[in-house]
Amino acid sequence: MLCLAKDIYKIYTMGKVEVEALRGVSLEIEANEYISIMGPSGSGKSTLMHILGCLDTPTRGEYYFEGKKVSDYTDAELARIRNRYIGFVFQNFNLLPRLSALENVALPLIYAGVKKKERLELAEMMLKKVGLAERMRHRPNELSGGECQRVAIARALVNNPKIIFADEPTGNLDTKTGSEIMEIFDRLHSEGRTIVLVTHDSNIAQHAKRVIRLIDGKIVE
Numbered sequence: 001m002l003c004l005a006k007d008i009y010k011i012y013t014m015g016k017v018e019v020e021a022l023r024g025v026s027l028e029i030e031a032n033e034y035i036s037i038m039g040p041s042g043s044g045k046s047t048l049m050h051i052l053g054c055l056d057t058p059t060r061g062e063y064y065f066e067g068k069k070v071s072d073y074t075d076a077e078l079a080r081i082r083n084r085y086i087g088f089v090f091q092n093f094n095l096l097p098r099l100s101a102l103e104n105v106a107l108p109l110i111y112a113g114v115k116k117k118e119r120l121e122l123a124e125m126m127l128k129k130v131g132l133a134e135r136m137r138h139r140p141n142e143l144s145g146g147e148c149q150r151v152a153i154a155r156a157l158v159n160n161p162k163i164i165f166a167d168e169p170t171g172n173l174d175t176k177t178g179s180e181i182m183e184i185f186d187r188l189h190s191e192g193r194t195i196v197l198v199t200h201d202s203n204i205a206q207h208a209k210r211v212i213r214l215i216d217g218k219i220v221e
Helices: 045-052 075-085 101-111 116-129 145-157 175-190
Strands: 003-014 017-029 034-038 060-065 086-090 163-167 194-199 210-215
Touching: 003 045, 017 045, 034 045, 045 163, 045 194, 075 086, 075 101, 086 145, 101 116, 101 145, 116 145, 145 163, 145 175, 163 175, 175 194
Parallel strands: 034 194, 034 210, 086 163, 163 194
Antiparallel strands: 003 017, 003 060
16 A cells, blocks of 8 residues: 555635645555545645645644655655655646756655766656656746656656656646656556646546545545
8 A cells, every 4th residue: 555545634724714625534555555635726636735745734633655644754764755755746737947958857866865976867767768858958938838848757767666646737738748748657557657747627537547536625526
């Protein structure tokens, strides 16, 4: 079992108002699964992804990553787990504008303590894997949206993570480019990657082998 969430609640306090983003969510994710978490805006999809990806902690309930309760980890241990075992791809790419595609992809390896020569070799290999061999010296403002997302996917892959979380990965892309990005995720899954997609788009969700629907913070299907 890679991820195990048990009766997860997440409550945000906004002034005097409490908002329940998640209400008793339980979920299991096995290695090499391809899952989409689907639901309308405000259903709790991104909140759930942040908890599963160790970016946030639940208000109530228990979450286990690779069999160990995440609440038992220190902040430093959680940072190491995110860097080493989890890859993230976001709708807005989250690339550093002053760095080239190659430098953006190599960035997680700096925190992992990998030497510069090996960092750049690995980053180059990942950019070739997503079809950007000719664009690796370009900065984000010199790349199209689809190319920026390919850079983000290469960065998510560079540490050889156990699971990749993609939050609305085609949200800022046109239909054709979005289809090309989804082909990359499909191929990564066929190579044995565990992928969790967060999306409101049923066409994107259908790429996954299992679809989980969230409404008002609860799994309904």
